[in-house]
Amino acid sequence: MPRDLREPDTPSNTVSYFVREAFRRIWVTKRTSFVAVAMIAMSLFILGGFVLVADNMERAVERWQGKSHVNVFLDIEAAPDQIRAVDGFLASHPDLHTRHFVTRAQALERFKTYFVNLSQVVDQLDENPFPASFEVEVTPRIIQSPGFPAEMKALRSMSGVEQVQFDWEWLNRLRRLIDIVNAVGLTAGGILAVAAAFTIANVIRLTMLTYREEIEIMRLVGATERIIRGPFLIEGILQGAIGGFVAVGLLFGTFVLAQRLLAPSNSLLWSFLFIGFLPWQKIAALIAGGMLAGWIGSWLSVRERVTEEA
Amino acid sequence: MIHFYHVTKKFDLYSTALQDVTFHVEKGEFVFLTGASGAGKSTLLKLILRQIRPTEGQIVVNGRNLNAMKRNHLPFFRREIGMVFQDFKLIERMTVFENLSFILTVLNVAPREHKKKAYQVLRAVNLHHKLNAYPPQLSGGEQQRVAIARALINDPLVLIADEPTGNLDPDLAQEIMQIFGDAHLRGSTVLLATHDRDLIQVSGRRTLVLDQGRLIEEKPAVVERPARTDGVFGLS
């Protein structure tokens, strides 16, 4: 009496077999596996590099400037009554009412805490280079209101006012730059990841060819395609994961090195790009990306049947 | 259990490996298949496993029409059949134990039982000391016994063997025949291809004779068939 031919495979039985086999095959084909892993690592390294830079730019921006502020920088030599006049001007305008006075000493302190790397440079200066300022909190709605430019113009023309800075202008520009950096990184990394996936596909295809006879035997004794292909898929995912870990390791090494080499004395510009390493979510995403590329690669090659029945 | 209806197999236009073969092997039978080299024995056995497909005719195994079977049903069908291949078909990259363990994985046997089952079946073929050898490190006869062990390991419904004693000395061949006899008693239907006339003679079992692709003779069993009817041994 025929039994149901579609009994499910119990996973617990096969998963350990998959993993054991995948490790073994990577070991057997170490040289080709190495190429695949290197490809994945390289593409993730480049992608991660861009993301790291963009991340730090963003962090720098967020630390140094608040979200939506108008900064009214005063002359270094502004007299107290000039300052009072400016304060009065702000107080009389409902839009600019919420304000906060930052003394020169506070500005210096703030800079030092934000840019620890640079604090020594600042200490070497004879004089505090930072002006006092009013930080005025504004909402985007106010900024876009028609009367706003006139208010800014009036503010700018007051005596004792050195500069009125709308951070959102250069902030927006910087944000756009960050977006570009991110996009370039994603594109370059993405293209490379696709290339890496194809490399993995070819590596796995090669492995499957060397295993062709064995695969045929497996079919003859009743192995499902799932059991036959499982180890190849795991192999790809594993190669991707290893590539991801290598990339993160390299990235961290490069980061630490760059932090040392581009110390404050060397470059003001560069050091603020190295405030911190990637958050764990992005590290995890990089490794997951490697695994995904590996999985897609092996899936591509495993999809095609290597042998056909007579 | 195994039914051939006018089966013809041609590999190319000019040669016919099997020509209009019709026969039936019932559940619980033990049947020999014999004939000269090139007569078509292996071809017939490959058809049963659906390793190849017939050019014409119908084949029904375990109640399933092989011509109509869907591809994704094939693995599950093959799991019911234990096959000893003429060329063994062992996985060379795996040790003897791993070869057996792989089959048990395919058959969904829990991993903790693999050692025990593999040891038992290897003991039966007298190879339990070669558990960790790789097939190329074994003699022809030893490889053949691993292949037999693999076919036997989970008491298949149908046991098919292609020249399973071809590389064995007479004493060992006798022992192996005993093992097939035991599997038969446990309920497996057995079809065994061989050109060893003595082996067939001694057993006195039913025999199909092929000659150049044609089924020319069916010798009935000369002694009473054991386990011919279901229930006598209650294990089928």
Ligand SMILES: Nc1ncnc2c1ncn2[C@@H]1O[C@H](COP(=O)(O)OP(=O)(O)OP(=O)(O)O)[C@@H](O)[C@H]1O
């Ligand atoms: N894949 C194939 N392609 C072409 N011809 C084949 C193929 N397989 C078998 N044949 C032919 O079919 C015929 C039967 O072969 P088969 O292997 O079934 O013989 P056999 O009875 O098993 O012989 P032996 O006792 O030597 O194993 C032979 O003439 C052989 O040449």
Ligand SMILES: [Mg+2]
């Ligand atoms: Mg043969």
